[in-house]
Amino acid sequence: MINSNEEDIPLEVKAWRAWVNRILLKQKRILESYHEDINITMNEMAALRRVVKRMKDRYDPIG
Numbered sequence: 001m002i003n004s005n006e007e008d009i010p011l012e013v014k015a016w017r018a019w020v021n022r023i024l025l026k027q028k029r030i031l032e033s034y035h036e037d038i039n040i041t042m043n044e045m046a047a048l049r050r051v052v053k054r055m056k057d058r059y060d061p062i063g
Helices: 011-032 042-059
Strands: none
Touching: 011 042
């Protein structure tokens, strides 16, 4: 495992991590409060999960 200081991480990667974490948090909130009034389908949720995973793998392969 590679130990890197937070200072060594490029700002772009930090921004992507923050973006991914915000999306994951929103996704978690939606899933926890899912009911008929929320206008999102399970297919849309699955698509969002795939996009987030791709972004996370691409921009944060270690963490």
